[in-house]
Amino acid sequence: MIVREWKEAELITGEEVEEMSTNTQDAVRKDWDTYFMDIAYMVSTRSRCPRRHVGSVLVQGKKLLGTAYNGAPMGVQDCLEAGCMISEEIEMKLMDGKEQLFKKQRCIRTIHAEQNLLLFTDRADREGSTVYVTDQPCWTCANMLANSGIIEIVYHRSYPKDSEKVVALMAQKGITFRCLDHFAPPAGAHMEVSS
Ligand SMILES: [Zn+2]
Numbered sequence: 438m439i440v441r442e443w444k445e446a447e448l449i450t451g452e453e454v455e456e457m458s459t460n461t462q463d464a465v466r467k468d469w470d471t472y473f474m475d476i477a478y479m480v481s482t483r484s485r486c487p488r489r490h491v492g493s494v495l496v497q498g499k500k501l502l503g504t505a506y507n508g509a510p511m512g513v514q515d516c517l518e519a520g521c522m523i524s525e526e527i528e529m530k531l532m533d534g535k536e537q538l539f540k541k542q543r544c545i546r547t548i549h550a551e552q553n554l555l556l557f558t559d560r561a562d563r564e565g566s567t568v569y570v571t572d573q574p575c576w577t578c579a580n581m582l583a584n585s586g587i588i589e590i591v592y593h594r595s596y597p598k599d600s601e602k603v604v605a606l607m608a609q610k611g612i613t614f615r616c617l618d619h620f621a622p623p624a625g626a627h628m629e630v631s632s
């Protein structure tokens with residue numbers, strides 16, 4: 438009886454089952470892009486600006502070297518304590534083929550996630566690394582990232598305002614600039630934003 442059971446166990450742990458279990462693991466295992474973008478979204482939930490939650494992570498190879506979100510400087514009142522610091526800007530948009538002017542409000546109290554990431558990581562760590570960020574970087578962040586040693590930026594939500602010049606900058610600088618179109622943020626970490 439014992440011998441028979443052992444034989445059955447031997448059969449079950451054969452190559453076929455090993456393959457089955459690998460397939461099951463592959464089906465549930467997240468790819469690296471999803472893994473790091475998930476983390477960026479979780480990091481964004483730390484933000485205290487009610488207008489926009491942005492998270493970013495620095496990745497060297499497959500190693501996580503830093504995380505940051507948009508927020509006021511440490512020790513200073515944040516958006517929830519003092520309210521957002523609103524700046525009004527006039528922007529131009531194409532509407533039905535015509536250029537039209539719009540008044541746009543933005544919160545300028547926070548240091549952007551990408552800028553905080555640069556403030557809290559070392560240049561040596563950034564050389565040849567990738568930044569995952571929940572939102573397409575604005576012009577200022579893109580300009581700073583372009584000079585930071587990183588070679589790739591992966592983002593999820595688009596930011597149309599600066600997109601054209603940011604894409605041109607990345608192409609000129611030779612930085613890979615990718616949008617994770619099909620990514621779905623983890624439950625509870627996604628906040629609606631107006632661009
Ligand atoms: Zn704010």
Ligand SMILES: [Zn+2]
Nearest residue numbers: 549574575578
């Ligand atoms: Zn920015």
